[in-house]
Amino acid sequence: MVAARGGFSRPVFIGGGTARETMMEKHDQAGTGNTLVPGGGRDLDQLKAEVQARVDNQRPPLGGIRSEDARAVLAQIGSLSRDEWATAWSSAAERYFTQAQSLEANDTSAAAEHYWHAWRLHHFARWPVENTPARRHAKQRALEAFRHYAGLLEPPIEVVRIPFEGKEIVAYLRLPANVRPAPIVFAIAGLDSRKEDFLAHSDGYLRRGVGLFAVDLPGTGETPMESAAFDSDRMFSAALDYLATRREVDAGRIVVQGRSWSGYWAAKLAITERARLRGAVVHGGPIHGYFQPQWLQLSLETGEYLYDYFQAKAQLVGVTTVEDLLDRNRRFSLLDAGLLDRPSAPMLVVNGARDSQIPAADIFVLLQHGDAKEAWVNPVGGHMGRSPQWPSQTIFERVVMPWMLRQLQSTPT
Structure with missing residues (x-):
């Protein structure tokens, strides 16, 4: 040990x-809206930089996501909208899903790998909680991608x-x-x-x-x-x-x-x-x-x-x-x-x-x-x-x- x-x-x-009252008001107001609340008071640019750094270093909650995929996704994001973030990550996931489908008949190993990446990107798109339409859609697509992956394993x-x-x-x-x-x-x-x-x-x-x-x-x-x-x-x-x-x-x-x-x-x-x-x-x-x-x-x-x-x-x-x-x-x-x-x-x-x-x-x-x-x-x-x-x-x-x-x-x- x-x-x-x-x-x-x-x-x-x-x-x-922050003061207790300010903190409670901030989180209560953000609970049902469409604007995500970055940890530690980061602004949009700081949050995007932190996401890329965690991907590059394979740190949670982004382990398994490729650096080039993260760079491409983050370049499309221009706000703290939860649905904008979820949609951008899901769009990258769908490209892997489509490629996996085309590979499945002739190369199950490559298809499984692509389904895995489709799941991983959709999975982060719905992270940390499925509280908007785009996040809920990402959850369902993540499950679909994962179960395709699961069935191809041996x-x-x-x-x-x-x-x-x-x-x-x-x-x-x-x-x-x-x-x-x-x-x-x-x-x-x-x-x-x-x-x-x-x-x-x-x-x-x-x-x-x-x-x-x-x-x-x-x-x-x-x-x-x-x-x-x-x-x-x-x-x-x-x-x-x-x-x-x-x-x-x-x-x-x-x-x-x-x-x-x-x-x-x-x-x-x-x-x-x-x-x-x-x-x-x-x-x-x-x-x-x-x-x-x-x-x-x-x-x-x-x-x-x-x-x-x-x-x-x-x-x-x-x-x-x-x-x-x-x-x-x-x-x-x-x-x-x-x-x-x-x-x-x-x-x-x-x-x-x-x-x-x-x-x-x-x-x-x-x-x-x-x-x-x-x-x-x-x-x-x-x-x-x-x-x-x-x-x-x-x-x-x-x-x-x-x-x-x-x-x-x-x-x-």
Whole structure:
């Protein structure tokens, strides 16, 4: 296990803070309009420069997008209109989609690659939340492109539909070809990511003999819940029930992987579903401090989040104003719910000490309660521990994946 230690800091903001009243008014007014709200107070030119820099350095939320595609798209954008941004990125995606269709009959490998890029561009066009017509259109086209891609892989990605409370849970399952029954990583997407983000990089799981099952965060994507509530983890319990019916799956070897907001659900499931899990990765997830009004107010101003942070947070829990967001989020605290002192499955807790989206102090809330846990903290890392020396893929390859493999290969206690 690679370990890093260091002190914890308050959120670091670009452009300084604002008074509470001004902040709340700004976000409330922007909640239903068509003008996106850049993180850290950036203007249009600064935002476009930041987007290009993140693409060039393959930093979230733009990893996988080609630099030349980003330059061409950004050259077409002349305002902060959400629909203008979504339409520009989707136009680039459609060119890949058309090329993929022409390749599919004779070169499935090239077609899959082009569908992947079509998905990736549409996926960013709808980011971080589908709250305008162009973003909603991009969401649908992203799903279409991804499912074309999924069907061309070998082994393919299976679209799973699980009946749930009169609706259905839509998930993906991909299993290694020659491992039966296969151990499973149960992946939960984050606030602005989607289940497709996990399956778009599933080869790294399969070549280690591990299957990947992925669902969206309650209140996002294709989940049957329009907004998240404290008891939304019943959806994940239903998915575990389903996996137990699949003969190709080793239901006795499942690890939950939560990234960012879904780290919250990973931590909760480690407690409530401990008998059915070998472990849970809480990678940059909120536990208690994140849900407190003071932190939420500060975090909305962070420049670490590209744009429309309030809009993504608000839609997740079904509110439209900052005041309602502050009230609704208080109900999610795992500490206040009295869960943290209960026994749990093994946990790996990962984050950066300089995370301005989710307080690194929430790591210690977990460590100070319940069963012993393992932790990895990057003292100079931002959200999810990322830094130039520790980019996302390096953390996954050197910290997260080795830990999950150990849990899947261990003997249950």
